[in-house]
Amino acid sequence: xxxxxxxxxLLAGVAFALALAAPPASAFGGSPAPAPLTADxxxxxxxxxxxFIEQRRAHRGxxxxxxxxxxxxxxxxxxxxxxxxxxxxxxxxAANGTVTEVWDGFQVAWxxxxxxxxxxxxxxxxxxxxxxxxxxxxxxxxDWRKPFRWLHFDLLALLGxxxxxxFFNDAKLAVSVPISSALLAWLVARLLFIGLxxxxxxxxxxxxxxxxxxxxxxxxxxxxxxGLNIVDGNxxxxxxxxxxxADKFSHGREIYGSFPFDNGSGDTYGPLLYLLYVPFEWIWPxxxxxxxxxxxxxxxxxxDVACTALLFLIGRRLRDNALGVVLAYAWLAFPFTxxxxxxxxxxxxxxxxxxxxxxxxxxxxxRGAFSVAAGLTKFAPLAxxxxxxxxxxxxxxxxxxARLKRLAAYCLGVVLVVVVTAAIFAxxxxxxxxxxxxxxxxxxxxxxxxxxxxxxxxWQTAQKFVQGATVLLALAxxxxxxxxxxxxxxxxxxxxxxxxxxxxxxxxxxxLAWVIPLALIAFLGRPALTGLREGWPERPVGVARxxxxxAGPGSG
Numbered sequence: 001x002x003x004x005x006x007x008x009x010l011l012a013g014v015a016f017a018l019a020l021a022a023p024p025a026s027a028f029g030g031s032p033a034p035a036p037l038t039a040d041x042x043x044x045x046x047x048x049x050x051x052f053i054e055q056r057r058a059h060r061g062x063x064x065x066x067x068x069x070x071x072x073x074x075x076x077x078x079x080x081x082x083x084x085x086x087x088x089x090x091x092x093x094a095a096n097g098t099v100t101e102v103w104d105g106f107q108v109a110w111x112x113x114x115x116x117x118x119x120x121x122x123x124x125x126x127x128x129x130x131x132x133x134x135x136x137x138x139x140x141x142x143d144w145r146k147p148f149r150w151l152h153f154d155l156l157a158l159l160g161x162x163x164x165x166x167f168f169n170d171a172k173l174a175v176s177v178p179i180s181s182a183l184l185a186w187l188v189a190r191l192l193f194i195g196l197x198x199x200x201x202x203x204x205x206x207x208x209x210x211x212x213x214x215x216x217x218x219x220x221x222x223x224x225x226x227g228l229n230i231v232d233g234n235x236x237x238x239x240x241x242x243x244x245x246a247d248k249f250s251h252g253r254e255i256y257g258s259f260p261f262d263n264g265s266g267d268t269y270g271p272l273l274y275l276l277y278v279p280f281e282w283i284w285p286x287x288x289x290x291x292x293x294x295x296x297x298x299x300x301x302x303x304d305v306a307c308t309a310l311l312f313l314i315g316r317r318l319r320d321n322a323l324g325v326v327l328a329y330a331w332l333a334f335p336f337t338x339x340x341x342x343x344x345x346x347x348x349x350x351x352x353x354x355x356x357x358x359x360x361x362x363x364x365x366x367r368g369a370f371s372v373a374a375g376l377t378k379f380a381p382l383a384x385x386x387x388x389x390x391x392x393x394x395x396x397x398x399x400x401x402a403r404l405k406r407l408a409a410y411c412l413g414v415v416l417v418v419v420v421t422a423a424i425f426a427x428x429x430x431x432x433x434x435x436x437x438x439x440x441x442x443x444x445x446x447x448x449x450x451x452x453x454x455x456x457x458x459w460q461t462a463q464k465f466v467q468g469a470t471v472l473l474a475l476a477x478x479x480x481x482x483x484x485x486x487x488x489x490x491x492x493x494x495x496x497x498x499x500x501x502x503x504x505x506x507x508x509x510x511x512l513a514w515v516i517p518l519a520l521i522a523f524l525g526r527p528a529l530t531g532l533r534e535g536w537p538e539r540p541v542g543v544a545r546x547x548x549x550x551a552g553p554g555s556g
Contacts, residue, residue, distance in 0.1 A: 037074060037095055039066040046076035046091035049102045055089040062088065071095055106448035107171060113448060115171030120510070121342040123232045124335070125169060133335040134159050136217070140209040140329070141524070149203060150190075154523045157186050158516070161336060165509055168449075177454045180507070187498040187515060192473075194522045195491030198483045204531030205524060211322040211532075214329040221332040222308065228342055229301050235344030238510075239296035241266025242346050245274025246281035246295070255425070256433040262290055267437045270376035271425045273346060296344040303348040304341045307331055310355040311517055315525065317359065318486055323528045330520045340513045347513040350374040350381045355517055357384075358490055361391055364406045368413025376421055379439060380500050380514060383470070384493050385414070387477035391489060394482035447506040463503065470499040487526050494518030 043066050046052050056062055061081035066074045072095030079085040090108045092101040107113045118125060138155055160183050167176035194200070207214070240263050248255050255274055259266045277299055284294040308328045315324035331337055340348050353374035360366040367388055375382035389410055393403050448454045452463040477492050497514045501507055 036072055037093065037097055039068070039074065041097070042066045042074035042076055042093045045093055045097055045099060046078075046089075046102070049091060049099060051102045051104045052078055052089050052091065055104055059088055066093075073100075106173060106454070110448060113168075113171065113173055115169050117169075118234070120234075120236060121339045122234050124228065124338050124342045125165075129338075130162065130335050133333055133338065134162060136221075137330065137333040137335070140207055140214060140326075141205070142208060143206045144208075146203070151202070151205075151523060151527060154190055154519070157183055157190070158334065158519065161509065161512060165339075168509070173448055173454060177449060177451055180449075180509070181451045181502065184498050184502040187519060188495050188502060191491045191495035191498065191519060191522055194526060195488045195495060196481050198481055198485060198488045200526070201530050202527045204533055205326070205527040206533050207326070211325045215325045218308075218325065218329040218332050221329075222305065225304060225332065225338055225341055226301055228338070229297055229344075233297055233300070233342040233344055235290075235293040235296040237263050237266060238269075238346050239300065239344035240290055240293060241269065242273060242277040242299060243281055243286050243293050243295050245269075246277035247286040249274055249278055249425075249428075250281060252428060254428045254430075254433070256429060256437040265441070268441050269346070269378055270438065271421055271429070271434075272373055273349060273377040275421075275424070276349060276377070293344065299346070300341045300344050300348070303346075303352050304337065306352045307337075307348055307355060307517060310352060310359055311520065314355065314359050314486060314490075314521060315528075318521075318525050319528055319532065322532055323525065326524055326528065326532075327517075327520055330524060331517060334516060334520075336509065336512050337516060340510055343510065345510045345513075347378070347510040350378045351513045351517055353377065354381055354384065354493065354514075357388060358486060358493070358518075358521075361388070361486065361489060364392070364409035365413040365416075367391065368410040369417045370413075372414045372417045376417070378514075379442065380497065380511075383474040383496050383500050384477075386475055387489070387492055387496065390478035391484055394479070395484075396482075442506075445506040447508075450502075450505055450507040453505045463505070466499075467503040470496070470503045473499055487522060487529070490518045490521035490525070494522060 043064050046066075047056070047064065052064075055078055059078075059080040063079050063081065063085070064076065065079070066076045069075055069092075074093045076091040076093060077087050078089035080088050087108050089104045090102070091099060094100050101114070103114060112119060123129060138159060141155060142152060143149060161180060164176045164179035164183070167173075167179070209217075241259070244259060244263060244266055245255050248258070255271070256267045277295060280295040280298045280302070284298065286293075286295070308331055311327040311331050312324035315322075315327040337348070353370050357367050357370035357374065360370065371381070371384055371388040375385065389407060391410075392398070392406050395403060446453050452459050474496050477496060481488055481492070494515050497518065501511050501515070
């Protein structure tokens with residue numbers, strides 16, 4: 001009997017322990033799950049945030065509305081009162097009631113201004129990639145014995161855009177915008193200073209790392225950039241637009257005015273941009289959605305290599321293989337060029353065409369063809385047409401008739417490209433649609449990434465002054481400088497492109513690709529003509545000529 005009692009007590013104890021360890025009945029549906037988040041509750045949560053409280057005070061009578069999103073989350077918007085209500089605040093509420101995001105000001109309408117990680121270029125924004133690239137870009141050209149050189153300040157100014165980008169990635173436009181605008185103004189001034197002094201002889205270019213080592217590192221960087229583009233690159237809307245336009249062209253459909261909803265403003269570029277995507281879209285056809293878009297990745301990688309090769313050829317023409325390697329390496333190491341490629345952007349396309357025009361500047365037909373082709377991809381390079389038209393026109397060492405023939409040949413190259421482009425696209429393109437969706441759209445484009453867009457109407461007078469000065473600069477480049485070479489040509493072209501960006505309301509970091517190669521030629525090529533030395537102690541290397549070439553009309 002005692003044994004039975006003990007056994008019974010043991011079983012009761014085990015049952016009690018199991019009862020304590022058992023999950024609650026709600027786990028088996030015994031009690032109702034928490035009620036889903038309602039619109040009223042989401043609006044109440046958003047109304048408790050500091051931004052919504054502040055905006056309600058600023059906009060009396062503002063209305064609030066909530067829209068249900070995926071997985072039970074909500075987007076809550078606050079609209080100002082009036083005939084033309086504007087969205088003044090936005091909050092994102094997770095299904096569990098947590099506020100994940102809340103924005104006001106420009107960040108309400110511009111999602112790209114909210115600092116989403118990796119939105120442009122993905123992992124290239126990581127400090128573990130960006131900072132080593134900055135060091136790799138600056139270190140070979142830093143002369144520690146003479147640290148206060150203009151070359152150092154120029155290269156640091158280019159890297160200074162990294163500071164602006166860091167604040168942009170942290171959604172702090174009030175800091176990023178003034179920095180980028182000030183640096184663009186610096187580039188205009190410095191490149192003009194270089195371009196208007198064709199006979200200047202700066203201190204020689206000294207390399208801390210031998211140029212042959214730079215060639216090896218550059219080969220590694222080519223592989224690194226290509227691998228990063230394939231493994232971790234994304235394709236933003238501009239790259240997507242190129243693929244869509246190529247598909248439309250291949251199927252004989254109208255490009256302008258008929259883009260899909262997920263890229264409705266992708267038809268804002270010149271016709272040649274879409275044409276350049278066609279061979280790649282044939283190999284990797286568009287599937288009708290914004291997927292991985294391998295054609296866009298391929299175009300970005302191809303154009304990146306083209307810019308590298310053209311800089312090498314320009315440097316080789318200026319001096320020798322050493323300078324060619326230096327210019328190509330600087331492009332490969334500069335982090336913003338990786339930023340462009342890893343974003344699947346099309347912004348390096350006009351840069352490559354402008355570089356081709358500079359490399360072939362002695363052939364006026366080719367110079368005219370490539371310069372206008374650059375402007376028929378993205379329209380900003382059209383500002384360079386007077387500069388390229390005047391190249392060689394004022395060289396008094398040549399007969400006037402020969403100079404006029406060069407100008408006529410340049411105009412012929414321009415006309416040929418324009419006529420061929422018009423013949424290709426005219427059957428499917430309305431002139432009115434072309435204007436409305438390209439230049440007409442661009443002229444009215446607004447964005448908060450320039451000082452004009454960020455600070456608003458109070459700066460309109462200053463902007464018009466800068467725009468007028470930019471137009472005068474582009475026109476004056478036809479006449480000055482009269483003595484030209486590749487250095488002055490690249491420097492003035494870079495100053496004009498930087499001025500165009502400085503005067504525009506819509507600006508973004510990807511546009512730096514239009515200025516970077518021209519600035520590299522001016523900043524690194526000019527001192528290399530004075531002398532190129534590497535290592536310690538100094539000794540001339542890779543010198544193809546016994547004396548540095550003259551920088552007059554016959555050089556470059």
